[in-house]
Amino acid sequence: xxxxxxxxxxxxxxxxxxxxxxxxxxxxxxxxxxxxxxxxxxxxxxxxxxxxxxxxxxxxxxxxxxxxxxxxxxxxxxxxxxxxxxxxxxxxxxxxxxxxxxxxxxxxxxxxxxxxxxxxxxxxxxxxxxxxxxxxxxxxxxxxxxxxxxxxxxxxxxxxxxxxxxxxxxxxxxxxxxxxxxxxxxxxxxxxxxxxxxxxxxxxxxxxxxxxxxxxxxxxxxxxxxxxxxxxxxxxxxxxxxxxxxxxxxxxxxxxxxxxxxxxxxxxxxxxxxxxxxxxxxxxxxxxxxxxxxxxxxxxxxxxxxxxxxxxxxxxxxxxxxxxxxxxxxxxxxxxxxxxxxxxxxxxxxxxxxxxxxxxxxxxxxxxxxxxxxxxxxxxxxxxxxxxxxxxxxxxxxxxxxxxxxxxxxxxxxx
Amino acid sequence: xxxxxxxxxxxxxxxxxxxxxxxxxxxxxxxxxxxxxxxxxxxxxxxxxxxxxxxxxxxxxxxxxxxxxxxxxxxxxxxxxxxxxxxxxxxxxxxxxxxxxxxxxxxxxxxxxxxxxxxxxxxxxxxxxxxxxxxxxxxxxxxxxxxxxxxxxxxxxxxxxxxxxxxxxxxxxxxxxxxxxxxxxxxxxxxxxxxxxxxxxxxxxxxxxxxxxxxxxxxxxxxxxxxxxxxxxxxxxxxxxxxxxxxxxxxxxxxxxxxxxxxxxxxxxxxxxxxxxxxxxxxxxxxxxxxxxxxx
Numbered sequence: 244x245x246x247x248x249x250x251x252x253x254x255x256x257x258x259x260x261x262x263x264x265x266x267x268x269x270x271x272x273x274x275x276x277x278x279x280x281x282x283x284x285x286x287x288x289x290x291x292x293x294x295x296x297x298x299x300x301x302x303x304x305x306x307x308x309x310x311x312x313x314x315x316x317x318x319x320x321x322x323x324x325x326x327x328x329x330x331x332x333x334x335x336x337x338x339x340x341x342x343x344x345x346x347x348x349x350x351x352x353x354x355x356x357x358x359x360x361x362x363x364x365x366x367x368x369x370x371x372x373x374x375x376x377x378x379x380x381x382x383x384x385x386x387x388x389x390x391x392x393x394x395x396x397x398x399x400x401x402x403x404x405x406x407x408x409x410x411x412x413x414x415x416x417x418x419x420x421x422x423x424x425x426x427x428x429x430x431x432x433x434x435x436x437x438x439x440x441x442x443x444x445x446x447x448x449x450x451x452x453x454x455x456x457x458x459x460x461x462x463x464x465x466x467x468x469x470x471x472x473x474x475x476x477x478x479x480x481x482x483x484x485x486x487x488x489x490x491x492x493x494x495x496x497x498x499x500x501x502x503x504x505x506x507x508x509x510x511x512x513x514x515x516x517x518x519x520x521x522x523x524x525x526x527x528x529x530x531x532x533x534x535x536x537x538x539x540x541x542x543x544x545x546x547x548x549x550x551x552x553x554x555x556x557x558x559x560x561x562x563x564x565x566x567x568x569x570x571x572x573x574x575x576x577x578x579x580x581x582x583x584x585x586x587x588x589x590x591x592x593x594x595x596x597x598x599x600x601x602x603x604x605x606x607x608x609x610x611x612x613x614x615x616x617x618x619x620x621x622x623x624x625x626x627x628x629x630x631x632x633x634x635x636x637x638x639x640x641x642x643x644x645x646x647x648x649x650x651x652x653x654x655x656x657x658x
Numbered sequence: 659x660x661x662x663x664x665x666x667x668x669x670x671x672x673x674x675x676x677x678x679x680x681x682x683x684x685x686x687x688x689x690x691x692x693x694x695x696x697x698x699x700x701x702x703x704x705x706x707x708x709x710x711x712x713x714x715x716x717x718x719x720x721x722x723x724x725x726x727x728x729x730x731x732x733x734x735x736x737x738x739x740x741x742x743x744x745x746x747x748x749x750x751x752x753x754x755x756x757x758x759x760x761x762x763x764x765x766x767x768x769x770x771x772x773x774x775x776x777x778x779x780x781x782x783x784x785x786x787x788x789x790x791x792x793x794x795x796x797x798x799x800x801x802x803x804x805x806x807x808x809x810x811x812x813x814x815x816x817x818x819x820x821x822x823x824x825x826x827x828x829x830x831x832x833x834x835x836x837x838x839x840x841x842x843x844x845x846x847x848x849x850x851x852x853x854x855x856x857x858x859x860x861x862x863x864x865x866x867x868x869x870x871x872x873x874x875x876x877x878x879x880x881x882x883x884x885x886x887x888x889x890x891x892x893x894x895x896x897x898x899x900x901x902x903x904x905x906x907x908x909x910x911x912x913x914x915x916x917x918x919x920x921x922x923x924x925x926x927x928x929x930x931x932x933x934x935x936x937x938x939x940x941x942x943x944x945x946x947x948x949x950x951x952x953x954x
Contacts, residue, residue: 246661274930325661346820468674472707515702527670648827
């Protein structure tokens with residue numbers, strides 16, 4: 244069984260909680276005691292109907308205020324696939340949460356209320372999904388029951404969205420007309436919309452191709468940890484442990500080590516006590532080399548005779564600022580990229596993006612929480628990386644504020 | 659790639675990060691299936707080297723003997739160090755006061771013992787087997803979860819956690835809880851145990867046990883449990899779906915003999931595993947409240 248990670252964007256008003264509730268309920272992932280607890284909690288709050296949002300809003304403050312503050316992770320499975328939902332709040336002040344949820348997602352569901360059509364927030368959600376490199380976007384046009392299951396309304400919204408998608412340069416998207424409340428086209432095909440033949444949402448989630456080419460990309464593995472048992476049984480063992488970010492490697496393959504650019508050959512591949520001939524992304528592995536090189540945490544291993552990564556102390560990237568402490572030009576931040584960490588400063592902010600109109604705003608000196616901008620970064624030591632659009636693991640980085648130890652920014656490298 | 663292989667690869671990645679980002683981590687070992695799986699993953703992550711962390715067991719003094727036997731055999735087989743923090747000691751030295759009454763439990767007292775033990779041994783990261791599907795507060799917790807110098811979790815101001823970039827930076831006196839199997843479900847855990855053929859404590863399989871019925875569930879009739887006048891002890895065919903200490907572990911009426919039996923039983927059940935945990939039933943946000951104070 245394969246694993247699909249997806250994120251959902253949209254506000255409560257769009258029926259997001261209802262949709263998630265229905266997926267969980269219809270796949271039997273909500274249990275009787277959970278349902279009972281939600282029933283009691285709904286009654287205590289004076290809600291007349293079962294408030295499915297209480298299933299996902301777990302924190303005391305969220306339940307008290309009736310809002311979603313943070314990313315919640317939900318799990319369900321069908322006989323075909325296992326799913327992890329990163330459920331994120333949709334309001335503009337929670338852009339950072341959507342960015343967080345999208346960072347690990349393969350697919351994004353964006354909800355549109357059929358009565359309202361494409362709104363500013365639809366554009367915002369689509370922009371974030373594409374910025375975070377999500378392969379596939381599913382546009383669920385919800386509340387079709389409230390527009391008489393009208394094909395014309397559906398087609399109008401699709402046309403409108405396609406125009407916006409052209410501007411955003413988004414290609415891989417699908418439309419589904421649904422009613423989350425009544426269940427139309429969520430798990431079962433809708434008898435109310437015979438004009439739509441594309442299949443229900445769950446069918447798409449179960450069958451969509453994902454991570455299809457990760458193992459075919461150039462090989463990258465960042466060294467996490469060096470395994471040296473120094474025991475009687477393994478006196479000379481030296482293995483480089485890491486998780487393959489992309490590509491495939493076999494024993495005997497020639498590799499190049501970064502940033503030293505030294506070359507060697509793979510002699511053995513192990514996972515625990517099992518020797519392997521070949522390893523692909525996203526497996527965790529321990530790799531042994533023919534030569535006794537100086538290899539340490541954060542070094543990147545690439546396969547020779549494949550496109551190589553870039554090494555540079557100057558990087559252009561898109562950043563989403565995550566914290567109240569503003570991004571300051573020239574301030575020293577710790578930059579973590581894969582398993583290496585270096586000091587870096589932001590030399591300039593090229594432009595900030597208005598995430599509703601997508602206009603570029605120039606002459607900016609600092610960034611606030613939820614801002615998305617293009618910046619130039621200079622690091623104290625070279626980083627080894629790929630463009631984020633090519634590789635989400637070697638192309639992503641975070642900013643850590645050394646004064647507070649907090650994660651304050653998320654970066655996607657342009658090059 | 660199967661979901662189990664992907665989950666395993668992710669958890670191994672997290673465990674290797676802990677080894678690098680912290681000076682003195684430990685694995686919180688309760689003897690339950692989740693901490694057993696975490697320990698097994700740690701074995702695989704660092705092989706052929708030994709697991710570079712000790713196991714920390716918080717002993718409430720109300721443990722099933724089977725749990726202690728299993729723990730000791732595992733420690734011996736893996737060649738890792740065992741550190742035990744005793745709730746009884748916290749009571750004896752006046753750090754905590756024992757609850758009284760019929761539903762008295764040392765579950766809450768454990769938090770003090772846990773934090774004291776973390777401080778005593780200067781552990782800067784405690785690796786736990788908590789999963790996000792277990793409970794609604796846990797659904798929001800990070801994989802690298804920060805604790806302030808009082809051991810408290812602040813759910814409203816958690817560090818953003820993106821991609822697989824985990825930030826373990828902290829100030830003196832603070833520590834982290836790390837949850838490598840955050841993204842696993844109960845079913846994943848059992849399927850993995852089956853795939854890896856991990857030996858499990860006998861409590862998870864059906865056995866006959868003296869039990870009594872209270873508040874909608876069966877509990878073990880052990881000496882530490884005080885029976886109400888109208889409660890009577892019966893011999894039942896049961897197994898544990900989760901293992902905590904005796905006072906908060908509900909028993910499931912079951913005839914599951916094998917791992918296959920357990921997997922089919924879970925596939926058919928309509929009650930969550932923590933549905934049998936008395937400690938969660940105390941209030942709507944019982945878990946969040948305990949976690950804020952420093953609980954597991």
